[in-house]
Amino acid sequence: MEILVASAIAVLTTCGVYLVLRRRTFPVILGISLLSYAVNIFLFSTGRLVQHLPPILIKHGHTSYTDPLPQALVLTAIVISFGMTALVVMIALGAFLSSDEDEIDMKDTPESGEAQ
Template sequence: MEILVASSIAVLTACGIYLVLRSHTFPVILGISLLSYAVNIFLFASGRLVQHLPPILNKYGEGSYTDPLPQALVLTAIVISFGMTALVVMIALGAFLSSDEDRIDMNESPETGDSS
């Protein structure tokens, strides 16, 4: 099970980095989302991958349990990444509607002829 989780983290990270390096805004947004999913799975896996164990100690303090802190961190990160993704999508949509293209270009602009 650890190999499956580790390989899924690797695939999500590789796809996220590939999309972040694209020259259009919407693939970059999807790449950032994939990277946040990879980090969430990594945080979740840091709390030990076990099944059918409670996230709290029992009455006598014996037995094993699952660490609840990574689960709480992942839930918080999901909410924050959803809000930030919505914000970035709206900013990118506004930029697309104002310039009629979604290309990220750091070089000279062909319309004005000036360089940044």
């Protein structure tokens, strides 16, 4: 189970970094979302990957419990990432409407071989 979760985190992180490095704004927004999903899964997995355990210690014969702190952190991170995604979408939409293009303009930067 740990290998599956670690592989999912690796795939989400790899796809997120790839999309963040694109030249258009919409793939960058999707990449940031994928990176936030990877972080959420990582935070959730820090509370031990176990099944059928209560989130708090109950006196009915259970000797172990699942740590509720990573679950609370993930819920908080979901709310924050939703707000940040909405903010970035509105900024990207404003930039698109003002310039009629969503591609990053690289013409003002000097070429890598040119002297400054």
